[in-house]
Amino acid sequence: MLEKLKQKVYDANIELPRRNLVEFTWGNASGIDRELGLFVIKPSGVDYAKLKPYDLVVMDLEGNRVEGRLRPSSDTATHLELYRAFPEIGGIVHTHSPWATSWAQAGRSIPSYGTTHADYFYGAIPCTRNMTPEEAGEEYEKNAGIVIVEAFKDINPMHVPGVLCANHGPFTWGKDVNEALHRAVVLEQVAKMAFYTEHMNPHAEEIHQSLMSKHFLRKHGSNAYYGQR
Amino acid sequence: MLEKLKQKVYDANIELPRRNLVEFTWGNASGIDRELGLFVIKPSGVDYAKLKPYDLVVMDLEGNRVEGRLRPSSDTATHLELYRAFPEIGGIVHTHSPWATSWAQAGRSIPSYGTTHADYFYGAIPCTRNMTPEEAGEEYEKNAGIVIVEAFKDINPMHVPGVLCANHGPFTWGKDVNEALHRAVVLEQVAKMAFYTEHMNPHAEEIHQSLMSKHFLRKHGSNAYYGQR
Amino acid sequence: MLEKLKQKVYDANIELPRRNLVEFTWGNASGIDRELGLFVIKPSGVDYAKLKPYDLVVMDLEGNRVEGRLRPSSDTATHLELYRAFPEIGGIVHTHSPWATSWAQAGRSIPSYGTTHADYFYGAIPCTRNMTPEEAGEEYEKNAGIVIVEAFKDINPMHVPGVLCANHGPFTWGKDVNEALHRAVVLEQVAKMAFYTEHMNPHAEEIHQSLMSKHFLRKHGSNAYYGQR
Amino acid sequence: MLEKLKQKVYDANIELPRRNLVEFTWGNASGIDRELGLFVIKPSGVDYAKLKPYDLVVMDLEGNRVEGRLRPSSDTATHLELYRAFPEIGGIVHTHSPWATSWAQAGRSIPSYGTTHADYFYGAIPCTRNMTPEEAGEEYEKNAGIVIVEAFKDINPMHVPGVLCANHGPFTWGKDVNEALHRAVVLEQVAKMAFYTEHMNPHAEEIHQSLMSKHFLRKHGSNAYYGQR
Numbered sequence: 078m079l080e081k082l083k084q085k086v087y088d089a090n091i092e093l094p095r096r097n098l099v100e101f102t103w104g105n106a107s108g109i110d111r112e113l114g115l116f117v118i119k120p121s122g123v124d125y126a127k128l129k130p131y132d133l134v135v136m137d138l139e140g141n142r143v144e145g146r147l148r149p150s151s152d153t154a155t156h157l158e159l160y161r162a163f164p165e166i167g168g169i170v171h172t173h174s175p176w177a178t179s180w181a182q183a184g185r186s187i188p189s190y191g192t193t194h195a196d197y198f199y200g201a202i203p204c205t206r207n208m209t210p211e212e213a214g215e216e217y218e219k220n221a222g223i224v225i226v227e228a229f230k231d232i233n234p235m236h237v238p239g240v241l242c243a244n245h246g247p248f249t250w251g252k253d254v255n256e257a258l259h260r261a262v263v264l265e266q267v268a269k270m271a272f273y274t275e276h277m278n279p280h281a282e283e284i285h286q287s288l289m290s291k292h293f294l295r296k297h298g299s300n301a302y303y304g305q306r
Numbered sequence: 307m308l309e310k311l312k313q314k315v316y317d318a319n320i321e322l323p324r325r326n327l328v329e330f331t332w333g334n335a336s337g338i339d340r341e342l343g344l345f346v347i348k349p350s351g352v353d354y355a356k357l358k359p360y361d362l363v364v365m366d367l368e369g370n371r372v373e374g375r376l377r378p379s380s381d382t383a384t385h386l387e388l389y390r391a392f393p394e395i396g397g398i399v400h401t402h403s404p405w406a407t408s409w410a411q412a413g414r415s416i417p418s419y420g421t422t423h424a425d426y427f428y429g430a431i432p433c434t435r436n437m438t439p440e441e442a443g444e445e446y447e448k449n450a451g452i453v454i455v456e457a458f459k460d461i462n463p464m465h466v467p468g469v470l471c472a473n474h475g476p477f478t479w480g481k482d483v484n485e486a487l488h489r490a491v492v493l494e495q496v497a498k499m500a501f502y503t504e505h506m507n508p509h510a511e512e513i514h515q516s517l518m519s520k521h522f523l524r525k526h527g528s529n530a531y532y533g534q535r
Numbered sequence: 536m537l538e539k540l541k542q543k544v545y546d547a548n549i550e551l552p553r554r555n556l557v558e559f560t561w562g563n564a565s566g567i568d569r570e571l572g573l574f575v576i577k578p579s580g581v582d583y584a585k586l587k588p589y590d591l592v593v594m595d596l597e598g599n600r601v602e603g604r605l606r607p608s609s610d611t612a613t614h615l616e617l618y619r620a621f622p623e624i625g626g627i628v629h630t631h632s633p634w635a636t637s638w639a640q641a642g643r644s645i646p647s648y649g650t651t652h653a654d655y656f657y658g659a660i661p662c663t664r665n666m667t668p669e670e671a672g673e674e675y676e677k678n679a680g681i682v683i684v685e686a687f688k689d690i691n692p693m694h695v696p697g698v699l700c701a702n703h704g705p706f707t708w709g710k711d712v713n714e715a716l717h718r719a720v721v722l723e724q725v726a727k728m729a730f731y732t733e734h735m736n737p738h739a740e741e742i743h744q745s746l747m748s749k750h751f752l753r754k755h756g757s758n759a760y761y762g763q764r
Numbered sequence: 765m766l767e768k769l770k771q772k773v774y775d776a777n778i779e780l781p782r783r784n785l786v787e788f789t790w791g792n793a794s795g796i797d798r799e800l801g802l803f804v805i806k807p808s809g810v811d812y813a814k815l816k817p818y819d820l821v822v823m824d825l826e827g828n829r830v831e832g833r834l835r836p837s838s839d840t841a842t843h844l845e846l847y848r849a850f851p852e853i854g855g856i857v858h859t860h861s862p863w864a865t866s867w868a869q870a871g872r873s874i875p876s877y878g879t880t881h882a883d884y885f886y887g888a889i890p891c892t893r894n895m896t897p898e899e900a901g902e903e904y905e906k907n908a909g910i911v912i913v914e915a916f917k918d919i920n921p922m923h924v925p926g927v928l929c930a931n932h933g934p935f936t937w938g939k940d941v942n943e944a945l946h947r948a949v950v951l952e953q954v955a956k957m958a959f960y961t962e963h964m965n966p967h968a969e970e971i972h973q974s975l976m977s978k979h980f981l982r983k984h985g986s987n988a989y990y991g992q993r
Binding site: 190191193259263266269270271273275276277281282284285286287288291302303304305 | 329330331332349350351352376377380402404405407408409410411412413414436437438439442443446473474475501504505
Binding site: 147173179183207209213214217246275276 | 648649650651717720721724727728729731732733734735736739740742743744745746749753760761762763
């Protein structure tokens with residue numbers, strides 16, 4: 078079942094090491110079929126080099142494994158929370174890409190310092206609060222999803238399609254898994270450049286609202302004029 | 307028309323990702339035929355892997371598309387302003403290369419700290435002023451060109467063949483598109499080394515005028531003696 | 536003799552330059568057969584490109600060469616001390632990987648700033664004390680092993696499977712040479728991200744005990760649930 | 765003439781871009797035949813991709829071109845000064861490798877922070893003084909050699925086989941061109957790690973004399989025991 082979606086999610090997963098976003102098995106990509114209410118995710122701890130499309134696991138939105146002989150990613154419960162809370166998203170990517178992960182470890186949101194950022198993220202990329210010892214306990218992965226959703230209380234997840242999980246690493250999303258992957262690459266670049274920006278100029282200011290809007294709206298929404306249409 | 311120029315501009319464009327100067331479609335190269343008053347530029351948002359020489363768009367210096375079925379780069383109006391204001395240049399390259407872009411985000415010109423810089427740029431590489439909200443509005447890309455030209459009020463663009471567009475990224479140019487590409491590579495190296503120089507020695511001073519002149523004039527002008535002639 | 540072990544140790548050795556952990560001959564991997572009390576190690580100063588499995592040297596735990604026409608790695612006495620002091624380890628990797636080596640040169644332990652660290656190392660990765668001039672004299676390589684063991688007086692080497700040798704570089708270990716190699720890769724990533732974390736936030740705090748335990752125990756021990764089993 | 769030496773010098777030259785030590789034509793390697801008093805050097809400004817062994821230029825120690833139809837490297841006079849002043853050296857490599865060049869731009873010697881450094885360089889790698897405007901004038905490249913030699917007034921160039929030319933970049937040397945190349949790679953690694961060492965610990969101290977001696981003498985001199993012999 079869901080052969081097409083499995084292929085897309087497989088393609089995104091194996092792109093993660095190729096894009097230098099993950100070492101070993103440190104990442105996972107998933108995609109959802111909203112009509113069926115089922116999502117496809119990487120199995121836990123399987124080498125990307127050995128992964129096959131039919132190894133992917135199909136889950137429902139209650140957290141039940143619907144198909145697949147392997148155990149799903151240990152981060153499955155986090156994906157699940159995001160699919161539930163953000164109905165417009167169709168794909169999620171999680172990595173330990175070094176620049177984004179360093180911001181997550183620093184416990185800081187990534188300020189919007191330039192147009193590369195504004196082309197994809199309409200404002201700072203938030204970092205979640207630390208989890209309490211209780212949250213880090215029994216239902217840790219589910220709670221990771223909950224604190225992410227909490228960070229988006231006042232932010233539209235389609236305008237800022239990514240987050241830093243404090244002490245852990247980034248999650249990105251989009252209308253499908255390919256868009257989530259694309260933004261994982263962008264996030265890593267933006268995270269790197271934000272670091273250097275601050276160290277070139279400790280008084281660097283975030284991009285002005287007018288320029289941020291210009292760039293985001295060149296690429297998104299009904300008046301977008303970037304690319305071919 | 308302009309088949310030879312299209313091939314050269316195409317070659318420069320596909321070199322951008324190979325040289326690690328762009329991710330995805332974040333960059334564009336153009337070249338001009340000064341006799342005809344026409345320039346050739348990359349179409350907007352087309353993957354480098356799929357780009358073909360005949361996809362390139364031919365524009366006149368009034369901003370009209372003269373040939374091509376695709377929309378030109380969203381930065382076309384910036385290229386146009388530069389071709390108008392700097393009559394000696396024959397090619398332009400724009401990237402979001404990370405080191406140069408970080409300086410642009412920091413809002414700082416790149417000081418001339420060494421001979422690698424002085425071999426190509428006769429003085430600091432300027433960063434434009436911030437654009438006003440009005441300038442970032444309707445004719446944004448044209449205004450980007452205008453603030454670049456403004457930054458060269460007292461600088462000869464053939465002596466300093468590149469600029470940082472504040473909060474955005476670098477533009478480089480040269481007598482043809484290949485020279486513009488070459489300088490985009492140099493700029494990225496120079497931007498990286500300037501950062502480390504300042505962090506190795508916060509009191510680092512710019513290269514002395516005598517050494518800067520020596521190096522620039524070894525490679526440029528009638529007394530140049532670098533290379534074979 | 537020990538053909539299988541030689542092949543494993545060979546495989547780990549030639550992976551070191553591929554993983555960008557060593558330049559030239561700056562590293563070595565070894566593996567032990569605990570039943571026979573013999574370990575296999577890279578010969579000294581042999582290019583990885585020219586190394587063959589049968590070039591590997593077999594040593595006993597008294598420091599005698601049991602087989603092999605080449606001289607063993609100059610760091611052999613360090614490996615020997617570790618095999619003696621840590622009976623649970625089956626393989627050791629030493630590199631001069633740049634990030635970990637920089638921490639060693641800085642004389643600092645690597646704080647545990649995130650889950651990538653906690654997935655493999657249950658606490659800070661210690662840096663040894665400086666050696667005295669006497670220790671750096673006659674039996675230098677043996678003494679290097681002794682100061683490493685000293686640093687683990689209050690640390691379980693299976694919980695923190697790596698160390699920084701002050702002014703020198705990292706050693707990692709595991710149940711076999713492949714696990715030691717895996718951790719050498721992880722250590723380099725963790726060392727890089729810890730540096731950036733501190734420079735993004737000078738007040739960054741180590742990961743909370745609850746989250747560290749969660750991640751380490753997801754992957755290790757009887758209640759581990761990461762991966763397939 | 766000197767076909768064997770030309771091949772060795774050619775091999776070293778084309779290795780420079782492969783080792784990421786040079787962009788474009790920013791570097792040159794040379795080797796000398798001490799009996800004949802002739803050295804072989806890269807021609808000026810020729811692409812490494814197009815360079816052929818027979819393109820190399822043969823020079824005598826008076827600075828006359830003895831063979832070759834191309835002009836020698838613009839840095840030839842610097843090589844010449846070094847061959848004259850340091851009679852034990854047989855090969856020289858000059859690059860603009862980014863880490864070493866950044867130290868040169870910062871005007872700082874590279875402190876000896878660890879054993880990787882001490883394995884090859886017995887003490888800090890000196891940075892020359894700035895040249896006066898007069899020195900940067902007519903005989904610039906010759907004067908570059910002279911200020912290098914001046915920096916080695918109290919240093920044995922066989923113990924510290926490299927230097928940073930202030931504001932410019934590194935030169936390394938050795939008993940032949942291959943050893944000079946090897947040390948150019950080491951210098952770049954050492955330069956990178958010294959930077960990070962200082963930023964991990966602003967109070968980092970240079971390696972103790974006893975450990976420095978141990979490592980340098982493990983690899984050099986009559987009591988060396990590293991490698992196979």
